[in-house]
Amino acid sequence: MFDLVRHSILFSFFIFLSSFVNADDRKFNLGKIATKTEIAGWNIDVRPDGMGAPKGSGDAIKGEEVYAEQCAACHGDFGEGVDRWPELVGGEGSLDTHDPVKTTGSYWPYASTMYDYIYRAMPFGVAQSLTHDETYQIVAYLLYMNEIIEEDFVLSEKNIGKIKMPNQKGFLLPDPRPDIANTDGKPCMENCKVPTKIIGKARDIDVTPEEEKS
Amino acid sequence: MKKNKKNQSLKLNRRELLVGSASLGAMAAASNSVFAKEVSLKNLPPNVPEWTGELGDGVDVNPYGMPSQFEENVIRRNVEWLTASSQSSVNFTPIQDLEGIVTPNGLCFERHHGGVSIINPKDYRLMINGLVDREMIFTLDDLKRFPQTNKFYFLECAANGGMEWKGSQLNGCQYTFGMVHNVQYTGVKLSDLIQETGLKPKAKWVLAEGSDSSGMTRSIPIEKLLDDCMIAWAMNGEALRSEQGYPARLVVPGWEGNMWVKWLRRLEFGDMPYMTREETSKYTDLLPEGNARMFTWVMDAKSVVTSPSPEKPILNKGVHQLRGLAWSGRGKISRVDVSLDGGKNWKTAKLHDPVLSKSVARFTFPFEWNGEELLIQSRAIDETNYIQPTIQELQKIRGVNSIYHNNSIATWLVNSDGKVDNVRLG
Numbered sequence: 001m002f003d004l005v006r007h008s009i010l011f012s013f014f015i016f017l018s019s020f021v022n023a024d025d026r027k028f029n030l031g032k033i034a035t036k037t038e039i040a041g042w043n044i045d046v047r048p049d050g051m052g053a054p055k056g057s058g059d060a061i062k063g064e065e066v067y068a069e070q071c072a073a074c075h076g077d078f079g080e081g082v083d084r085w086p087e088l089v090g091g092e093g094s095l096d097t098h099d100p101v102k103t104t105g106s107y108w109p110y111a112s113t114m115y116d117y118i119y120r121a122m123p124f125g126v127a128q129s130l131t132h133d134e135t136y137q138i139v140a141y142l143l144y145m146n147e148i149i150e151e152d153f154v155l156s157e158k159n160i161g162k163i164k165m166p167n168q169k170g171f172l173l174p175d176p177r178p179d180i181a182n183t184d185g186k187p188c189m190e191n192c193k194v195p196t197k198i199i200g201k202a203r204d205i206d207v208t209p210e211e212e213k214s
Numbered sequence: 215m216k217k218n219k220k221n222q223s224l225k226l227n228r229r230e231l232l233v234g235s236a237s238l239g240a241m242a243a244a245s246n247s248v249f250a251k252e253v254s255l256k257n258l259p260p261n262v263p264e265w266t267g268e269l270g271d272g273v274d275v276n277p278y279g280m281p282s283q284f285e286e287n288v289i290r291r292n293v294e295w296l297t298a299s300s301q302s303s304v305n306f307t308p309i310q311d312l313e314g315i316v317t318p319n320g321l322c323f324e325r326h327h328g329g330v331s332i333i334n335p336k337d338y339r340l341m342i343n344g345l346v347d348r349e350m351i352f353t354l355d356d357l358k359r360f361p362q363t364n365k366f367y368f369l370e371c372a373a374n375g376g377m378e379w380k381g382s383q384l385n386g387c388q389y390t391f392g393m394v395h396n397v398q399y400t401g402v403k404l405s406d407l408i409q410e411t412g413l414k415p416k417a418k419w420v421l422a423e424g425s426d427s428s429g430m431t432r433s434i435p436i437e438k439l440l441d442d443c444m445i446a447w448a449m450n451g452e453a454l455r456s457e458q459g460y461p462a463r464l465v466v467p468g469w470e471g472n473m474w475v476k477w478l479r480r481l482e483f484g485d486m487p488y489m490t491r492e493e494t495s496k497y498t499d500l501l502p503e504g505n506a507r508m509f510t511w512v513m514d515a516k517s518v519v520t521s522p523s524p525e526k527p528i529l530n531k532g533v534h535q536l537r538g539l540a541w542s543g544r545g546k547i548s549r550v551d552v553s554l555d556g557g558k559n560w561k562t563a564k565l566h567d568p569v570l571s572k573s574v575a576r577f578t579f580p581f582e583w584n585g586e587e588l589l590i591q592s593r594a595i596d597e598t599n600y601i602q603p604t605i606q607e608l609q610k611i612r613g614v615n616s617i618y619h620n621n622s623i624a625t626w627l628v629n630s631d632g633k634v635d636n637v638r639l640g
Contacts, residue, residue: 027409030359031352038351039343042480045421045431048489074298084298096504100615102495107506110489117491120429121328124302127427171498171508177619178514178600180607185599187551189560194604196556196589198627199640202385202524209293209389 044128046116050161053115056132057156060149063141066134070123079103079145089145092166105146109171111155111163114139136160287311290323291388296377301329302428304371306392309518309539310525314566315366315396315574319450322395324457325371328427331477335461340445344421344483347412354447354461360402363444365467366573368541370394370513372470372497375620379609382625382638387523390624390636394541396574399465401446404439417483421490422464425479432473433487434466438511442467442572445478468543468572469511470618472497502613513543515602516621517550517577517594528583528632536579538563542596547575549595554581556589556625556639557604563592571597588628589639605638 046052058066068077076082079089091101104114119135121127130138140155143163149155155163202208257263281288292305307323324330335354343349374393377383384390413436420439424430434443444465447454454460459476466473472492487493487509499507517540522528540547546569551560563579577592594602605622627637 025412026348028360029410030356031350031410034341034343034349034351039341039349042341042423043343043482044429045423045482045488045490047484047486049486051484084295095500095506096502098615100500100504102500104495108495110494113489113491113494116431116488120431121427121491124299124328125427127328127429170505171494172501172505173508175507175510175512177510177512178598179611180601180603182601182603182607183599185548185595185601187560187593187595187601189551192558192560194557195606195640196558197640198589198637200381200638201627202382202636205381205383207293207295207383208385209291211287 044116044120046112046119046160048110048112048161050112050157050159053112053157053160054132055157056136057154058133058135058137058140059154060137060141060144060151063137063139063144066137067141070130070134071138074124079142088142095167095170103146104142105148105166107167107170109165109168111139111143111148111160111165114142115160285311288321290321291392293384293389302327304373304393306388307395308388308525309392309394310387310520310523312520313537313576315539315568315570315576316450317395317397319397319452319455319458322369322397322449322455322458323371323393325393325471326426326428326457327430330457331424331426332456333425333461333477338461340462340478341480342407342411342483343480345414345417345485346408346483347414348410350411352407352410357402357407357445357447357462360406362400363403364398364400365444365465366396366398366568366570367465367467368394368396368513368572368574369471369474370516370541370543372472372510372513372618375622375624376617378605378622378624378636379614379616379620382636385524385636387518387520387525387626391518391520393471394539394574396539396541397449398451399444399446400448400451401444401462401465404443404445405441407445408440413483416485419484419487421480421482421484421488422473422475422478423480423482424459424475424477426477430472430475430477430492431488431490432475432492433490434473436483438466438469466511468513468545470497470513473511497618499612499616499618501616507616510619513541514619514621515542515544515547515594515596515600516540517547517592517602518624519552519590519592519626522590522628522634523626524634524636527634528628530632531584533580533582536563536581536590538577538579538592539574540565540577540592540594541572541574542594542598542600543572544600545597546571547594548597548599550575550577551593551595552577552579553591553593554588557591557593557623560593583628583632585630585632587630588626589637590626590628590634591623593623606640 074085081087091103091106094101136155143149288311290305297303304325338354340352371393419433446465447462463476464478519538521537540550550563552563553560563577566576569575627635
């Protein structure tokens with residue numbers, strides 16, 4: 001029995017070795033094997049099921065402070081957005097109206113995406129400078145502001161894959177295109193019944209940039 | 215007056231603009247006429263032109279040549295009020311000024327999410343990890359030693375024409391169709407590269423990740439990746455421009471530009487999509503019922519008349535050559551029709567060689583103009599027999615809030631004075 005285990009360990013070890021040093025099944029023998037440390041530094045993505053979520057935690061109470069310092073200048077104290085910077089909070093019930101407001105609360109289907117994006121790209125211009133705890137804290141604050149979790153809920157790598165977002169079921173797959181009728185390659189060529197009355201001109205909307213050199 | 219109007223525009227938010235308001239009054243958009251140089255009679259026959267009687271510059275005055283000074287208005291332009299910052303913004307290719315099918319490198323529109331990264335190619339690394347047999351790192355030199363492929367492809371932003379869903383809003387060919395460019399890429403096919411790393415049977419998706427300040431990420435199904443995707447290091451015969459992802463970017467032929475990750479640093483193979491910010495909160499197409507289409511990757515067939523157009527008024531009566539571009543993410547363009555009466559009657563335009571799969575194609579159509587009003591349209595048909603739709607056909611199914619994938623037929627009104635307007639018919 002002991003021998004069997006020892007043999008299987010040895011055997012695994014050889015398999016393990018051969019997968020790294022045996023270049024036989026590499027066609028061109030270019031590039032190098034990445035080390036675990038190298039991968040760890042760049043492998044920062046977090047998937048909806050929580051895969052990739054780094055060890056750490058935070059709640060909305062601490063998050064409010066971090067958010068105020070790191071995020072509020074652009075996104076507003078309550079996630080309402082400053083100038084043209086994105087709103088992060090609110091918008092529930094607006095998606096089927098003339099004026100949809102797509103925020104983390106009203107639109108984003110996965111909390112993992114909030115973690116992934118905030119850690120990789122925020123604060124704008126200082127990417128990948130937040131600690132993992134700070135990132136969990138900010139995500140917790142935004143989830144709390146969107147009434148998805150309680151203020152004292154501790155968000156962590158263990159539960160970020162389990163948060164249910166309000167609009168998770170709001171997305172349709174697969175792509176139904178081509179979704180128009182005309183796919184027979186034989187369009188109308190003469191006396192086609194089409195609307196030809198001018199109902200709007202871009203000139204009248206007057207938002208086209210003007211040349212400064214005129 | 216002009217300054218006030220500009221301020222007003224900047225204060226309006228995008229939704230108000232999309233709803234549209236005619237209250238600001240009419241103001242002509244800039245046309246190329248403001249840059250027209252005066253004619254010097256002393257240079258015309260029978261006189262000897264001034265440049266003949268003197269020597270010009272010698273070689274090396276411009277070690278890297280630039281366009282003629284008389285072409286200074288052929289530039290990328292942006293719409294400042296569209297975005298909060300120029301580092302996360304877009305500009306537009308001046309397609310109205312271009313000929314043939316090749317977009318010059320310096321005119322290819324830019325779309326950045328965290329500004330332009332400047333990368334020393336010696337510091338460039340591509341990491342491949344996840345469900346592969348060997349997790350590996352490649353240098354740029356490594357990539358260049360793989361078998362090479364050279365292909366023309368168009369790259370179009372999914373939001374090209376996105377401001378036109380509710381009505382004609384921007385009075386320019388450049389602003390309404392200019393988020394497209396077409397260049398020849400040189401690079402390595404992923405199907406070749408992946409032979410080095412091997413793939414686990416469970417690998418179904420790949421996450422492509424940029425090394426820019428936005429860490430741009432998109433999920434791509436493995437069938438597409440191994441079909442025709444490539445990692446390119448050159449465009450139109452020279453190294454990628456920094457703003458196009460130097461030293462290496464992903465090329466995803468026929469699919470929306472956002473997936474063509476620039477400054478590519480990593481490919482991770484997995485068994486499910488990663489649901490990144492770009493493929494969930496952005497680049498999903500909101501429908502009237504409040505739900506949204508996801509993973510709408512392919513760019514459907516589209517065409518545009520580049521001249522005449524709002525920037526290219528008709529200056530003379532008589533014969534003219536209508537010019538335009540057509541492209542399809544599903545393959546080759548098979549035909550382009552042109553209408554001068556708002557879509558009632560159509561004639562087939564001439565398609566110019568080469569007509570390549572997932573590349574723009576050039577079409578022309580001769581016509582005579584005698585001062586009458588025209589409603590100019592073009593309609594592309596691709597090799598799958600897909601016919602470019604009207605805006606009404608798209609609105610009927612998708613409403614007006616989906617932002618992305620507006621491939622509808624546009625209408626240019628040629629006024630009796632030869633000026634051209636972007637108009638909506640209804």
